[in-house]
Amino acid sequence: MPLLEVENIDVFYGDVQAIFGLSLTIEEGQTLAVIGANGAGKSTLLKSIAGLCSPATGEIRFNGERINDVPPHRRVPLGIALTPEGRRIFPSLTLEENLLVGAHSKRSGHWNLATLYDTFPLLADRKNRLGTNASGGEQQAAAIARALMSNPRILLLDEVSLGLAPVVVEQIYSALPAIVEQGTTVLVVEQDVNQAMKVSDRVQCLLDGRTVLEGKPSELSRERIASAFFGI
Numbered sequence: 001m002p003l004l005e006v007e008n009i010d011v012f013y014g015d016v017q018a019i020f021g022l023s024l025t026i027e028e029g030q031t032l033a034v035i036g037a038n039g040a041g042k043s044t045l046l047k048s049i050a051g052l053c054s055p056a057t058g059e060i061r062f063n064g065e066r067i068n069d070v071p072p073h074r075r076v077p078l079g080i081a082l083t084p085e086g087r088r089i090f091p092s093l094t095l096e097e098n099l100l101v102g103a104h105s106k107r108s109g110h111w112n113l114a115t116l117y118d119t120f121p122l123l124a125d126r127k128n129r130l131g132t133n134a135s136g137g138e139q140q141a142a143a144i145a146r147a148l149m150s151n152p153r154i155l156l157l158d159e160v161s162l163g164l165a166p167v168v169v170e171q172i173y174s175a176l177p178a179i180v181e182q183g184t185t186v187l188v189v190e191q192d193v194n195q196a197m198k199v200s201d202r203v204q205c206l207l208d209g210r211t212v213l214e215g216k217p218s219e220l221s222r223e224r225i226a227s228a229f230f231g232i
Contacts, residue, residue, distance in 0.1 A: 002025040004025065004061070004185070008021045008057065008058040010057045019209040020209045022209065022211060028153070031176070031186040031187075032202050033199065035196050035203060035205050037229060041209035043085055046187070051071055081147035091130065099123075099142065100149070101146060102145070120175055123145060137165075140172055158189050161191070205229060207229070208231070212228045
């Protein structure tokens with residue numbers, strides 16, 4: 001049984017439809033990268049899984065159970081954690097205090113302050129820095145670590161590389177193998193195709209709210225990806 005199943009969902013913002021009949025599945029322990037340009041529906045997909053958007057039609061199932069009507073705060077204890085676009089850490093809290101906020105669900109598991117500081121050494125060095133004074137890379141690492149503090153079964157990563165220098169992006173993504181090794185399933189939304197191809201078991205490309213290409217990275221040529229990405 002797949003850990004996560006999204007089946008034929010339509011999602012609207014008022015009268016504007018953002019997602020059209022979208023489906024995906026993720027097996028436990030897999031990493032799925034969803035790629036696409038701005039406006040492709042990637043963030044809306046993650047918000048729908050996290051419970052921040054409600055599909056008008058279709059189903060979302062987690063561990064075999066329909067969760068369409070489960071509110072966001074009850075999805076976290078189930079094992080669903082979102083790192084939102086723009087990081088959204090609390091600026092008045094230290095980085096360590098931001099991490100502690102993520103532990104409110106009290107799910108047991110591998111992730112705690114010690115294991116996260118091992119995985120993200122830059123956070124250990126700057127744990128007492130206020131969020132408002134942290135760099136973009138520090139904020140992104142803190143946002144991911146905050147989500148992991150809930151010990152999720154699936155981690156939803158929204159635009160990890162957005163607004164970060166390439167060297168910082170590499171540092172952030174270098175932590176992903178350690179996360180996956182602990183059995184965490186990862187769904188990463190990304191515009192950086194190179195990073196997405198490096199870290200994923202499968203890639204799914206969206207265009208205007210629809211899936212236009214999917215497969216294993218080794219099976220997809222750069223030309224096919226570029227054509228799907230830009231709708232050529």
